[in-house]
Amino acid sequence: MSSYADRLAALREQLKADKLDGFVVPLTDEHMSEYVGTYAQRLAWLTGFQGSAGSAVVLPEEAAIFVDGRYTLQVRSQVSPTEWSYQSVPETSTTQWLEDHAPEGARIGYDPWLHTRDWVKKARQALASRGAELVPVERNPIDEIWTDRPEASKAHLVVQSDEYAGKSSAEKRTEIGDWLSKHHADAAVIPALDSIAWLFNVRGKDVHRTPVALAYALVHTDGTADLFVASEKVAPDVRQHLGNGVRLHERSEFESALAELKGKTVVVDPERAVAAIFDALEKAGAKILPLRDPTILPKALKNPAEIAGQKAAQTRDGTAIARFLHWIDEEAPKGEVDELIASDKLEALRREAPELRDLSFDSISGAGPNGAIVHYRSSEKTNRKLEKGTLYLIDSGGQYVDGTTDITRTVPIGEPTEEMRDRFTRVLKGHIAIATAVFPKGTRGSQLDSFARRPLWEAGLDYAHGTGHGVGSFLAVHEGPQRISPVGSAQSGGDEPLQAGMIISNEPGYYKTGEYGIRIENLVLVVPREIEGAEKEMLGFETLTFAPIDRRLIDVQMLDPEELIWLNCYHAHVLAKIGPTLSGSDLEWLRATCAPIGMPDE
Template sequence: MKKIYQSFDDLSDKSTCAPRLRLLREELAKRGVDGFIVPRADEHQGEYVPKKAERLAWLTAFTGSAGAAVVLADKAAVFVDGRYTLQVRQQTDTALFDPRDLVSEGVGGWLEANAPKGAKIAYDPWLHTPAQIDALKISVAHAGASLVALDSNPIDAVWDNQPAAPTARAIVQGIARSGEASETKRTRLAEEIKAKGADAFVVTLPDSICWLLNIRGADVPHTPFALSFAILNSDGATDLFIDEAKTTPELKQHLGNSVRLRAPGEFVGALKDYAGKTVALDPNWAASAISDTLSAAGATVKRLADPCQLAKACKNPIEIEGMRQAHIRDGAAMVKFLSWLAAEAPKGGLSEISATQQLEAIRSESELLTDLSFDSISAAGEHAALPHYRVTSASNLPLKLNEIYLIDSGGQYYDGTTDITRTIIVGSPSDEMKDRFTRVLKGHIALATAKFPEGTSGYALDSFARRPLWDAGLDYDHGTGHGVGSYLSVHEGPQNISKRPIVQPLKPGMILSNEPGYYKQGAYGIRIENLVVVQEAITDGDRKLLEFETITLAPIDLNLVDPLLLSAEETNWLNAYHERVRETLEPLVDGEARAWLAHATRMI
């Protein structure tokens, strides 16, 4: 199998910022505009984008998964959220790009304060949603400037050797793994579209298209997407706009006559054919260019939530069982890795890179593994305090005695997607480390064991995981749980568990992460992450209750646990979890790994 580990050294060379910024400003001047907005996005608004769309990284050298930049004639800014505050300062040239807060200020707030009066601020309408443009227009107007859509992206005009668009072959995700025929999905959702008064829905999210048509691909890193656009008509007939190079006879046979394969270049023309009809799209995800094209053609644009997202999030029994099997396979790989780590780390000589390469090699022993599910977070010592740290050769730290090592990783298997974080002490922990770890564990257990009425959102459950930390005046700044796809994106919506007031109720079949943490800047970080499935709970009450089934299986480091901080119920949960881990994984490992597993899952 090909090597999966990726270095980010070639993407984060801050010496490239000055010449590239100069080239962009020259191009903007040629086009008669005074500024340009550079989002970290492609035409599909996905978290992971093909190399061709890494325009933000090309310009700023910042390689995070979320962000933006604004370039004016005399100043420029780069925007990141709290995950990347330190990373952006390490990667970009801050003499050229002023680091700003993506959430509290945002591109709009900065433009409102900095855009010159009368300036023309340009954007690529394929890289922004209608909702984003609506907000930006207001901010720019407050500055006395105007927002201008461009016909082509100016970065593409000055980017030498820009990578070509990906053309990886799309494959069929058969019913043995998808659990429902594509035709059934299309018919079901077409009825929803018709009932809401639309003649068609433009599907733009890659995971929605892959789920709807039961296909997968390899167009972006770590996520099995076949990048394309689709139009689902109210009679169930579907147009799929996909590069011919991605298709195979098997794919064409699978899609059948009711899915018309069309070239990507036909997409805009096809939108214009809906003149006089009502076409729906999701304003939070579809490109603004799509809405603009439909409106200009005389179609009525109806803003609706993507119907695929909720349907996809509620996994069917076949998908859930596939996820369980993937996690058993992944759990065995984690046991082999953690046992190796326990033996080798105390000797010295291991680093963040060598450790994650070892885990990758062990995972790759499975023929069902196709890729990592994201760039592994391999973080030693103070780097563990950075929740989304990514190691480079320049930042690579050794694993030292009496320091914490945090590994957040996952795999893409044909039958499921995994995401697991384990925090390990190399040597002996301090009392403070044990206290913090145990509080994180208590929060993890509180969420894992929660029972909640049907209709409850993840927002309502978030404090379950935080209270043991809150009791000590502590907290963490990331969400507690994100949705996970079935051999799709490791981050999916609409389900979520966080402080953000997302009101989507949790429903049976949804899969989420359970990952509270604690981070002491400059010292260490802690996170315990398992994936859970929402299911119905057995109860004698008068309300229908839901609960979580934990599907991730790997030992939690008992060397970091203070048993005196655990209640009897929490101790019982931990012992029962470890017993299940041992009984399930013991037949899949042998030798030193089996002996280590027995000790790592001992009763406390």
Template structure:
């Protein structure tokens, strides 16, 4: 049985800890690049515990807790409180909700005096290692880097990293040459007084060198490292099988290609140099290697982060084209839901497969941008739900269905959520008054973000309350951020910008918004065990003319948002009496644009359905 398998794996890990002289070990969801999505070879936490979420860690002690506990714990945030119970055996692991339970404190309370807790320095940031190490030192314990990851030592059928070739992302889609981008980075290095920057983030490397890959599901990147130098040259560390003659020609003489396993040695050669390393993406192992070499590592933001987030005109137009194409595919899917999924024979899995098929019909889809959240009824109340064979529910009449999905295209990355009512007969024909009320409050928040006008210098976190205010009015809220950045044929979650509560839990909420940044706009509401609602479009930050303000006047410069996503929003879920006249005007204008963009791409019954769905309120 599955749980016996995970129990055996836990036993094997504990035996390896004893062999290595360790009293415990920390197992994160991460790779050497601090990526959000990781390759199969790096799915150590999933292999060990069965947990399939995208964020979390486990601590495994060599023996049961000194307090008589299980000696192992899963650390997850509020998004995964339900999922962790479904996937991780409670006989084997305690469930610890972050930040309510701090990892350092749990270890200090459960490990014995003088315990040596191991960690892989290439899977954790320096900040994490410093924080946990300090907490353990206070208790007479120690955090020690391991020479060999003990999970790897017992994972007999661990997959190998992908060997797929890297590809060129042509200027037609990137809008800027790699040479131009490297010059910008070199100028920054000289201004800041750095000799070089270590760039471990895979999407940053992809952006800087105008390359892409297929090494990580859902994110088109190639496993590699870059050291960028102040003279405009760069070193790319990548497996040799990934380099084609075409890619060598594309990179040119200013980029030296070296084997990926030479990276640590290259760090050891940087004696006397001042090197910038992003603390969010540079693992502890990088800092340790530089310090051991006599270099001076300085924690500073990756110099590609901000220019990558500010899309150039070519990228903006690419996004518009990708959104229009993707919007037609999603509209076909919504028509299918309205006409076929009401039969009671379709499931969450079959719906996700149908949506993928509509995107595939474009002939241009390279991948999904994340695993589709196809969530029926109570599963819709789990914001980050992921369907599988065991969890898949039938889509039932008289229920809410939520679908959050996206596509990767050469010209853009998409992300959209639509929540619909699966109609049935009699009282199941229309949403309940409560569902309509909640949906409309979410819609009002969505409109408030879309229509926001704000002065240059405003951070995303300062806009978050715009989306929540209508739920707050009736004592409700939602537990996730309102918006995240989105890449251009790159990560669907891209920093540094974010719209979320400024509580410290969401990095990027203090980042100033700039013209050209793309964000999601996705307020929601979730009633545990019953239903969930989310409405998500992508929006582009643009300049706004405002009476008495604007360009160079005393009022300063103002910004706002242009909508990029055009797909009908469920009209039968709206309680129109809760909308103001301005909000109704937004709805009507939005759906007029939907008709304009979608109609040329649709025909027959789908076109007729779309026209009806876009009727004015």
């Protein structure tokens, strides 16, 4: 179909044929993934929206698209206002909107393989107030009209060696089996793709930028497991790696396997398992224990091998970033560098490392006003040159065999304004506040979030995204359960106590619509902190990311002495870590960029 308007019209015709008065379209797949394979990108196909979080509702006479504050600008540039109304989350939601807009007595369709059980319950309650009905569909109506829909990936699984994983799959499965026994359960359903990759020490290429494979798993108390994955994707070396403790089945056999769990007590994660899984288990007569996926916390608590791998990946990545920032300094003022040229250059520098497997997400390469779009994606249509008097924001990362990186730097092209320097310095102060935070064990990310925002709040400013997200080990660049985010925000994803071994981002920002964006992002590791005389077990952060923070954007007079000490120490560490990997003009540039900054005269 030639236009998004045509696609919306075709969906409405299909809904009529299916005797439905509306349909809900989430941006996810059967595994509740944040990033999905091309075959599952129904929301993007229908609306044009390219963000990584959103949903839509289509009714006969109106349609709405729902995004949070990260995508407020992006959705308006990608989705037609004549066809769609823009709805802001968490101020509203699909269920609240349906309660206000669904026709009396309407039949609203949903795909039970794309929604959680909790969402289904809320939607049913919302619709009941209008005498409307929520109807599960056997086949997604978008799939009926998406005639050139891509097939699911057929890429082979690859083994993630114990050298990088730090623990064998058999050990992990035994620990999950013991956990099941303690909860008097017989099995756990594991539908999340990164959980499966971590548990079986395998990686895949089925999702853009995320090294996972399309699969489901059942883990049992004896440490054995059933893995449901297309047989064409499993080469002999992977079969040997999995061993006798893992029974292989076709992915298409997963639903029928659930039907065989009659009388069993089965753990299912309400946040990560779709409603169809609960429906199948209930129909089979299984007893359901609605508990969190037992791999989630062990996956977040990085072991020594994973931490060592992450540090090695960060040093490698820092080398590419330093060379890139030097290149930007030399080439951007000439007026020929644009967003796409810049992001391609950074990718090329990263790919010089043989350990790189992919980028960890599509780089956010935003010049001038495009930098104010939090999750901007440059295209031929939106591409801008890096012009003098503007800021350039580059948020990027790599998937290395031993670690996943994520870093944001903001660079002035030419001379920055005083306002830019003020805003940047406030963001830097917030970044330092997180980097230097010391807190008792049991502290949650939401308790730290305001540390990063205070310097902006003091000027009546803020940013509409979380301050930090968890990061995987050659896995998802966004990994729970830990977050640094306001409670109840669209990105909070829960409020998990921080524990030693968790990796999390530190990324406060500021965005002036139509002018510029600022973000400073490093990854940090939660570590124990020894404090003389402490009466509690204390934690803090060790910074893992090493790349210069642009001194031209810093108003030194706004920094406290302790903040300046942190900045100078950080740059000394950058030089010590990255300097030995550079030579020639790159090394000279790094030395100048990391030189200590003195306190201004009193």
